Amino acid sequence: MENRKVDALLSRPGIDPEARIELLAIAATYLRNGEAMPENLRNHLAQAFEATAQADLSERAKTIGECLGIVGEAQRPRKLGPIDVIKASANDEDRLAGRLMEEHKISERTARKRIAEIKAANEMMQEIMSNNGLSNLVRKRTAE
Numbered sequence: 338m339e340n341r342k343v344d345a346l347l348s349r350p351g352i353d354p355e356a357r358i359e360l361l362a363i364a365a366t367y368l369r370n371g372e373a374m375p376e377n378l379r380n381h382l383a384q385a386f387e388a389t390a391q392a393d394l395s396e397r398a399k400t401i402g403e404c405l406g407i408v409g410e411a412q413r414p415r416k417l418g419p420i421d422v423i424k425a426s427a428n429d430e431d432r433l434a435g436r437l438m439e440e441h442k443i444s445e446r447t448a449r450k451r452i453a454e455i456k457a458a459n460e461m462m463q464e465i466m467s468n469n470g471l472s473n474l475v476r477k478r479t480a481e
Contacts, residue, residue: 339363340375347377357406422455 343363346356364382367374374382385404392400402408425433430452437448466472 343375343378347381354407361405361407419455419459422452423459 389401434448
């Protein structure tokens with residue numbers, strides 16, 4: 338019976354945080370009772386644990402939460418950001434303006450103004466980098 342419930346919870350389309358919390362409760366019951374978990378639940382947890390073990394120390398909490406589907410970007414649609422504007426071609430500006438208007442509840446004029454501001458800021462940043470011989474703005478981490 339529990340096996341079918343685990344199958345149903347894991348097969349839900351997208352990531353349903355409530356279903357993922359229920360899976361953790363089921364897993365806790367199996368662990369507490371010393372019983373063998375259904376294979377799909379074992380694999381789900383093992384994949385999350387492996388990804389977390391391989392993640393950088395500063396990213397581990399975020400990784401386990403996202404892998405288990407209970408926190409982070411995995412459970413909500415990503416909003417449009419400045420990087421999307423920078424990467425977009427001129428042909429995509431109408432689509433970008435539409436998404437900005439919808440997501441941020443702003444007028445078309447304001448959306449187009451924000452797109453222009455982001456592009457101008459990016460051009461300025463590229464010019465500064467070029468003038469200073471920089472290939473990027475991020476320093477490599479050094480071992481401490």
